[in-house]
Amino acid sequence: MEAVALFSFAASEPDEISFQKGDVVKVTEMEEDSCWFTAEIQGKRGFVPENYLYLLPHAWFAGSVSRLEAEQLLRWQETGVFLVRESESAPGEFSLSVSYGDRVEHFRVLEGGGQYCIWDKSFCSLNRLVDFYRTHSIAVERVVRLKDPPSSPQLQPHPGRNPYPNPYKSTSQESISSARRLSPPSQPEREPSARLPKPVVEKPRLAHALCDYTPSHTAHLHFRRGDVIDLLDCSDSLSWRGRCRGRVGIFPPEYVQLLFH
CATH class of the missing domain: 2.30.30.40 (SH3 Domains)
Incomplete structure (x- = not known):
């Protein structure tokens, strides 16, 4: 990467x-x-x-490609060639489309508390999920392992939004270029050959929603793209706690952008 x-x-x-x-x-x-x-x-x-x-962004992330477009792009590709796209039926979530050679199968990526899964195994990021199914079969009835798409531009007509x-x-x-003009954040301390939990560089109090988040879990915070969220607890790297539209709940931090004062 x-x-x-x-x-x-x-x-x-x-x-x-x-x-x-x-x-x-x-x-x-x-x-x-x-x-x-x-x-x-x-x-x-x-x-x-x-x-x-x-x-x-990863080459395999295709952004807002539709299910039909994904099928047109992947049909007759080598078995295992895939792309990850933004879900049409569940905004803010992702789908993984895979070529089976003669057809294309679509897998909904389930997300909750910052964890991603297709079957029963969960991962802390999309790229970890993809890496796992490069060496393990994503299909049940046959062995299908994910493999990178060819470098043909026809496979990716739309540049994808970085999901990270x-x-x-x-x-x-x-x-x-404008980000480079910012002052460097505090360098995290570490002992030789040891990595420590990520410290808080600053203490932002607000975050900007990058996309809709409408989970089914009642404990999770619902918000829409563009909403401003009051941050109440960011100590957990997988799920933060915030307030939006008068409601309090948890949400995955990758769905928001921090607003620093």
């Missing part, structure tokens, strides 16, 4: 690597509940702080 450096970083430990703002960094590992990525830069591998980077927004930039790719 590639990322763009929003800020320059000077390594302070032997197992960290330095980079300059604007550099393209290859992220090779993202540990759960950690503020450090394992990355590779010019053949050297080491730890880099997560909050200094902006993850680029960075709090230091807007959802627009063009605003990366």
Whole structure:
């Protein structure tokens, strides 16, 4: 996975690597509940702080492609070729469309509390779900493992919105340059060869909804794209607690963008 450096970083430990703002960094590992990525830069591998980077959208994320368009794109592709798209029937959620060679199957990605699943196994992000089904069959009646689509532009007619927004930039790719003008966030502390839970860089009190979130769980907070949410508790990396339209509930943090004062 590639990322763009929003800020320059000077390594302070032997197992960290330095980079300059604007550099393209290859992220090779993202540990759960950690503020450090394992990355590779010019053949050297080491730890880099997560909050200094902006993850680029995956090639397999097709954005607002419809079910019919997905079938037209994937039909007769090699078995396992896939794309992830925004769900038509459940706004704010995702569907995974997979070529079976002679037909296309669609899987709804269920989400709750920041966890994503198709069957009984849950994952903390879409990319972890995709990576799992690259080595495990997503089908029950036959073996179908996900594989990257060909580099043909016909497979992706619409650039997808990044499902992993960075709090230091807007959802627009063009605003990366403005994000670089911000002061670097506090560098997370770590012991050599040990990654620690991500500290709070600032204490934002508000968040902006990037899309609709209408879960069936009564404990979850319902909101619409564009709503401003009062943040009450952001201590859990998988689900935050907030207030919107007079209601209080939890919601996945990837659905909002933090608003800093």
